[in-house]
Amino acid sequence: MPLPRDVQQVHYGTMDSVEPMQVDDPESGGAAPPSDFTVEPPNFDLEGYANGYEGLAKVRRLMFVAKHCPSLQLDALRRALRTIELTHNMALYTEVRRRLFQATGDAKYSLDQEECTTFILGTNKKAAITLERLDADLKNYRHNSIKESIRRGYDALGDHHLDCGDINNALKMYTRARDHCTSNKHVVQLCLNIIKVSVHLRNWQQVLNYYNKAEATMTVSPQPGIPAPAPTNTEVCCRLKCSAGLAELENRKYKNAARLFLQAQFDDCKCPDLLSPTRWPCMEHCVPWPPSTAKTSTPESLPAAAASKRCPPLALFLLRAICSSSPPPRPCFFSSFKQFLELDPQLRDVVMQFHQSSYTSCLRTLEEMRSSLMLDMYLSQHLHTLLTMIRNKALIQYFSPFSSVDLHRMAAAFNTTVPSLEDELTQLILDGQISARIDSNAKVMYARHVDQRSAVFQKVLEVGEAYQLRTKLISLQFLKQALLIRSLLQKYDIKVKDSKEQEETSDSNAPSEAVVKRSRPRF
Amino acid sequence: MEQLVKDISKHSQEGEFTLLIGKLQSSSELICDQDVATLDTVLGTLEPDKHSLGYLAILTGKLSKPAAQLNWGVLMEQMRSFTQGFTRDQVTQNPISFCNLFHQLTDVMCKRKQTIEGVVILRTAIRRYQTCPACLTAIHSDLLQVCLMAKCLKPALPFLEQEYSELLTDGGQFDARYVLLFYYYGGMVYACLHKYLRALLFLTVCLTTPTVAISAIMVAAYKKFVLVSLLKFGKVITLPKYCSHIVDRMMKPLCGSYNELAKTYAGRKVGPVHELIAKYSEVFQNDGNLGLVHRLRETVYRHAMQRLTQTFMTLSLADVSSRINLSSAQEAELYIRNMIEQEEVHASLDQTAGMVSFSESPEAYDSHDMATYLQSQLQRCMALEKKLRALDEQMALDPRYITKTMGGGFDDDPIFHEEGVM
Numbered sequence: 001m002p003l004p005r006d007v008q009q010v011h012y013g014t015m016d017s018v019e020p021m022q023v024d025d026p027e028s029g030g031a032a033p034p035s036d037f038t039v040e041p042p043n044f045d046l047e048g049y050a051n052g053y054e055g056l057a058k059v060r061r062l063m064f065v066a067k068h069c070p071s072l073q074l075d076a077l078r079r080a081l082r083t084i085e086l087t088h089n090m091a092l093y094t095e096v097r098r099r100l101f102q103a104t105g106d107a108k109y110s111l112d113q114e115e116c117t118t119f120i121l122g123t124n125k126k127a128a129i130t131l132e133r134l135d136a137d138l139k140n141y142r143h144n145s146i147k148e149s150i151r152r153g154y155d156a157l158g159d160h161h162l163d164c165g166d167i168n169n170a171l172k173m174y175t176r177a178r179d180h181c182t183s184n185k186h187v188v189q190l191c192l193n194i195i196k197v198s199v200h201l202r203n204w205q206q207v208l209n210y211y212n213k214a215e216a217t218m219t220v221s222p223q224p225g226i227p228a229p230a231p232t233n234t235e236v237c238c239r240l241k242c243s244a245g246l247a248e249l250e251n252r253k254y255k256n257a258a259r260l261f262l263q264a265q266f267d268d269c270k271c272p273d274l275l276s277p278t279r280w281p282c283m284e285h286c287v288p289w290p291p292s293t294a295k296t297s298t299p300e301s302l303p304a305a306a307a308s309k310r311c312p313p314l315a316l317f318l319l320r321a322i323c324s325s326s327p328p329p330r331p332c333f334f335s336s337f338k339q340f341l342e343l344d345p346q347l348r349d350v351v352m353q354f355h356q357s358s359y360t361s362c363l364r365t366l367e368e369m370r371s372s373l374m375l376d377m378y379l380s381q382h383l384h385t386l387l388t389m390i391r392n393k394a395l396i397q398y399f400s401p402f403s404s405v406d407l408h409r410m411a412a413a414f415n416t417t418v419p420s421l422e423d424e425l426t427q428l429i430l431d432g433q434i435s436a437r438i439d440s441n442a443k444v445m446y447a448r449h450v451d452q453r454s455a456v457f458q459k460v461l462e463v464g465e466a467y468q469l470r471t472k473l474i475s476l477q478f479l480k481q482a483l484l485i486r487s488l489l490q491k492y493d494i495k496v497k498d499s500k501e502q503e504e505t506s507d508s509n510a511p512s513e514a515v516v517k518r519s520r521p522r523f
Numbered sequence: 524m525e526q527l528v529k530d531i532s533k534h535s536q537e538g539e540f541t542l543l544i545g546k547l548q549s550s551s552e553l554i555c556d557q558d559v560a561t562l563d564t565v566l567g568t569l570e571p572d573k574h575s576l577g578y579l580a581i582l583t584g585k586l587s588k589p590a591a592q593l594n595w596g597v598l599m600e601q602m603r604s605f606t607q608g609f610t611r612d613q614v615t616q617n618p619i620s621f622c623n624l625f626h627q628l629t630d631v632m633c634k635r636k637q638t639i640e641g642v643v644i645l646r647t648a649i650r651r652y653q654t655c656p657a658c659l660t661a662i663h664s665d666l667l668q669v670c671l672m673a674k675c676l677k678p679a680l681p682f683l684e685q686e687y688s689e690l691l692t693d694g695g696q697f698d699a700r701y702v703l704l705f706y707y708y709g710g711m712v713y714a715c716l717h718k719y720l721r722a723l724l725f726l727t728v729c730l731t732t733p734t735v736a737i738s739a740i741m742v743a744a745y746k747k748f749v750l751v752s753l754l755k756f757g758k759v760i761t762l763p764k765y766c767s768h769i770v771d772r773m774m775k776p777l778c779g780s781y782n783e784l785a786k787t788y789a790g791r792k793v794g795p796v797h798e799l800i801a802k803y804s805e806v807f808q809n810d811g812n813l814g815l816v817h818r819l820r821e822t823v824y825r826h827a828m829q830r831l832t833q834t835f836m837t838l839s840l841a842d843v844s845s846r847i848n849l850s851s852a853q854e855a856e857l858y859i860r861n862m863i864e865q866e867e868v869h870a871s872l873d874q875t876a877g878m879v880s881f882s883e884s885p886e887a888y889d890s891h892d893m894a895t896y897l898q899s900q901l902q903r904c905m906a907l908e909k910k911l912r913a914l915d916e917q918m919a920l921d922p923r924y925i926t927k928t929m930g931g932g933f934d935d936d937p938i939f940h941e942e943g944v945m
Contacts, residue, residue, distance in 0.1 A: 429834045441837040441878055457888040464900045469724060471907040473763060476687075476728050478914050 037380075038068055039371040046072050049375075050079050056162070056200060058083050059092060064377045066099065073103055088127040089165030090120050127164050134160055151180040158193060162200075171197045187217045188236060195243045207247040214240050238264045246378060254386065359394045360413055366390065395424065396433055399445070407443040418443060524557060528565060531577035540576060540616040547580040554584035559592050566601055571608030578605055579620055586627045599640050602628065606648040614652070618691075621652070622661040622701075629665040638673040645669060646678055652691075659687040661701040667708035676712050683709050683725075703729050703740045710747060714815065719755035726751065731766045742774050743810065749781045750815040757826045759785045780806050784816075788823065791830055793848040796823050824849065824858055825867060832868055837880040852877060 050062060062080040066073045077100045084093045097116065100106075138153035158173035174193040181187050191214035198206040218237070245260035341348040346369060353362035366387060374380045391414075398413065399405055411421045425445060428434045438445050527550050534543035554562070562585045571578050582605060585598065614621045625648060632641045645666040652660055663682060670679040690702070706729035713722035729744040752759045762770065775782065780803040787795045800807075800816055807816045827847045831838065840852035849855050859879055862868045870881045886893075918924055 426834045430830065437836045438834060439836040440839060440842060441876075441880075446836065451883075454884070454886065454888055457893075461897075461900070464904055467904055468900075468907060469720075470763070471904075471911050472724065473727060473731065475907075475911060475914060477731060477765065478918070 037374065038070060039374045040069065040071055044069070044072065044372050044375065046075055046079070050076075055083075055087070056089070056165070059089075059096070060200075061377050063096065063099075065375050066103075068380075069375060074100070077103065085119075087165075088123055088130075088160075088163050090124055090127075091165050093120065093123075127160075130160055131157075147180045147182055151177045151182075151186060154180070155189075155193065158197075162197065167197055167200050171201070184217050188214050191217070192236065192239060195240070199243060199246065202250070204247040204250045207243055208251075211240055211244040211247070249378060249382065252382070252385075254382075254389075354390075354394070357397065359398060360415060363391065363394065363415060392424075392428060392433065395428060399434055399436065399447075403447045405445045407438075407445060410445075524553065524561065524565065527553065528568060528577075531569065531574050535574045535577065535613070540613060543576055544617050547576065551580065551584065554581060555587055557584070559585065559588060559594070563597065563601075571605045572610050575605075575609040575613035576617060578609070579614065579617070579624060583620060583624050583627065586624070586631060595635070595637065599644070602644050603647075606644050606651065609651070611651065625662045625665050629668055632669060633672050636672065638669045639675065641669045642666070642673060642675060642678050649682070654691065656685060657687055658691050659702070659705065660691040661698070664701045664704035664708060667705060667712060671708060671711060671715075676715060679709075679712055683712060683721075699732065700738075700740065703732060703738065703744070707740055707744045707747075710744065710751070714747065714751050719751050722751050723748065723755065723760070727762065730770055731763055734767045734769055737769060737773050737777075741770065742777055745770065745774050746778050746781050746810055746812060747815070749778065749785055750812055750819060753785060753788050753819055754815065754822055757791075757822075758789055784819075788819070791823070791827050793823050793827060796820070825862060828858060828862060829868060832870065832881040835881060837878050840877045840879060843879060855879075 046065070049065075050058060053061060059080045062076040062083075066076040066080070069076075077096060080096050081093070081100060084096060134153065134157050138150070138157060141149040141153050154173050154177035158170045158177070161167070161170035161173060171194065174190065174197060177190055177193075181190055191210040194210050195207050195214075198204070198210070214236075241260050241264040245257045245264070248254075248257035248260060341351065346365065350362050350365050350369075353359075353365070370383065370387065373383055395410075395414065398410065407418050407421060407425075411418045414421065416424075422438060422440070425434065425436075425438060429436060429438075435448050435450065436445050437448050527546070530546055531543065534540070534546070557565075562581055566578065566581055566585075569578050569581070582601065585593070585601075625645060628641065628644075632638045645662060649660060649662050649666060652662065666682065667679050670676055706725045710722045710725035710729065713719070713725060726744050726748040730741055730748060732741070734741065749759050784796075784799055784803070787799050790796075797820060800820060804813070804816075807813045824847055828843075831843065831846065840855050843859070844850070844852050844855040847855070849858070856872060856874075856879075859868070859870060859872060863870055863872075868881070869884055870879050872879050
């Protein structure tokens with residue numbers, strides 16, 4: 001039989017358990033992201049970065065920067081210290097102080113300093129007093145059974161715990177408020193609180209759960225007679241989207257994260273304890289970039305933005321939007337994103353260059369930005385993956401209009417050598433993202449056109465073989481089932497008259513009926 | 524003893540087999556106590572065709588003796604005459620002892636490693652014991668075992684290629700173990716013959732047996748399944764959905780090193796695969812799978828080479844050897860030449876330039892042969908489908924099935940009883 005060699009690929013089940021040609025899955029290959037790296041970004045504006053955030057997020061981010069960037073360590077730690085002094089979070093205070101002491105060796109920051117201990121004691125006492133007061137209030141409210149005040153009491157307690165740095169208790173308090181929510185607004189508020197705490201706990205699944213819950217509640221029509229004040233509503237929306245986007249990012253669902261971030265409106269982005277748009281460089285590949293940008297975000301909006309949005313920066317995530325080949329989002333999202341982009345001219349340049357296919361400069365700028373991007377708390381783990389994806393997408397896009405490409409020129413365009421380019425392309429071909437073949441002798445890549453007709457024939461033969469095997473297996477199953485039934489019958493002490501499989505001859509019906517009458521076949 | 528012999532001849536003549544069986548069972552100890560010489564004389568007086576049951580009992584007694592006392596030649600002669608002479612009707616009265624005789628014989632032969640003669644004996648026994656050629660008995664697995672030990676696989680092939688549609692269940696006392704063993708050994712036989720697809724079929728049958736407990740046979744079958752599937756497809760195929768969940772839950776964790784091997788193999792990097800094989804070589808040795816594993820080492824190169832054909836049109840031989848981790852360009856050339864000859868890859872070698880150029884499959888699917896082949900496949904599929912549908916109907920009309928789907932509660936209803944189920 002003149003069988004083509006590929007026919008022997010038979011599919012037993014519906015899905016294969018292991019992908020045939022998977023070498024290094026880029027998504028899971030980054031399973032051990034670099035956690036102890038140091039970068040020295042040039043021109044990193046720590047003050048601008050820090051001013052965008054508030055509260056616990058600010059401290060955490062500053063500590064992250066301090067950990068990974070030795071040159072900015074002192075500055076970051078000092079700022080962190082100043083911020084913590086305003087809160088009641090003494091555990092974090094001692095931590096930061098200790099680090100500062102280690103870094104500088106300056107006795108001023110030592111923990112044995114008297115002023116330090118008195119300060120800590122004082123703050124703790126203050127915190128304890130507030131806690132007592134809030135507790136007493138809550139007891140009072142509960143005694144009076146006024147739902148609204150009970151809920152507010154729990155919320156206040158939760159806020160206080162968060163301020164003290166006791167995140168678990170904060171979560172507990174917020175969750176307890178759930179039973180006392182009376183209106184949709186309350187439910188949404190509850191969800192927001194829990195999301196806030198879960199982000200700090202890095203419990204992304206919970207964030208997503210509560211995001212879904214809040215979304216569901218908000219789509220329900222508002223209660224009659226109580227019009228929701230419009231700005232707050234959209235602000236809440238935006239905040240929800242940001243948190244959900246962050247959760248998806250951490251779960252490595254980049255496409256979803258991109259979509260969610262896109263839905264956040266620029267004007268309403270007021271969540272200083274979470275993210276900020278000032279450094280929201282996003283790469284919007286799918287949407288065509290209109291060369292004549294109608295500058296809606298003109299210079300006067302920039303200071304307005306700077307003034308009102310003192311929000312913490314979330315850097316560069318929509319890089320993934322580039323890599324996704326999803327259909328372009330609706331233009332209404334795009335306009336608000338242009339405004340985000342205006343805040344970071346470097347990234348805006350990158351996006352423009354990508355669209356204009358000048359990959360050399362685009363990728364070079366990205367590489368330069370890499371070190372400063374690594375300092376973002378949430379992004380650093382995914383940065384490598386995202387940048388690789390962008391690069392791959394650039395490669396694919398570069399090749400798409402051609403039927404053959406000279407590898408030397410391509411390597412020059414992508415700032416790499418021919419052998420490494422060959423490796424990258426091999427990987428892409430095997431993943432199925434490029435349909436081409438490489439002529440290694442002449443260093444040319446040819447696009448490959450699959451012959452549909454022979455592909456169909458091949459598939460037909462494969463399916464036929466698979467079907468035959470499966471059917472044979474199933475008919476053998478019948479045989480085995482017969483065996484099982486017989487052994488069960490024997491258990492119930494019934495003899496089978498004939499050893500052949502029944503129902504082939506009509507006279508075997510009589511004993512089978514007798515079998516049924518006597519037995520209680522509880523298989 | 525003489526009394527026993529007299530009883531045997533009397534009852535066999537009169538056809539009172541149940542009585543005879545009872546007497547033989549009660550005097551089994553007596554038989555075992557006798558020494559070999561007496562048993563031989565008794566066997567001399569009995570005739571296999573008239574006194575099958577008695578002959579059977581005495582032979583069983585003889586086999587239970589320690590091997591040193593037995594005269595092998597005499598024993599074989601007696602077995603031969605028995606298998607050629609036994610009367611089927613008599614023997615089916617006591618099928619368990621009949622099958623057990625052969626199981627014991629196989630054990631003894633395997634211990635002594637003198638299995639060649641057993642092949643003929645078992646083959647005759649099966650052919651005469653079956654009601655029809657499509658009938659699977661408990662002795663089939665013994666035949667396969669003996670063939671494997673004797674490394675003489677040809678006699679087993681006709682039994683393996685037979686399509687079985689019934690099981691000889693010996694009055695409901697059939698042990699499922701022998702079905703499992705049959706398919707397990709069958710898979711092994713085909714794996715030895717490099718017929719991997721068929722081997723996979725048999726091993727899958729073994730693994731999809733409905734079960735509620737872990738069976739050592741199935742675990743061993745799973746290990747071989749993984750290896751053969753890697754050899755053939757380069758990845759482990761999923762088992763069908765109706766496979767018992769016990770396989771997934773309990774057996775797979777028992778085969779840790781095999782699962783790891785499958786994962787590494789899927790990466791197609793030659794180095795890690797070799798390392799893993801070296802690391803677990805003891806485990807493989809103990810399971811008796813070392814031969815398959817060695818073959819796997821070779822096929823890694825082939826699969827890696829096939830991957831190259833997907834991405835490159837031409838490649839220098841030096842590049843090939845570096846990408847696949849071979850030691851030199853000459854070795855790469857050798858591999859490619861072998862693969863071209865076996866039609867695993869479509870390529871041409873240019874020795875002067877040291878290049879190999881891969882091409883697409885030249886099959887254009889437009890020849891007369893291809894048309895005939897397609898036609899024959901279609902016919903086969905349609906026939907199978909008809910058969911499957913017949914089986915399905917059969918099952919649907921089965922009274923037990925109907926009772927079960929309607930819920931068992933009707934049993935107490937007297938009206939239901941009277942009218943019968945159908």
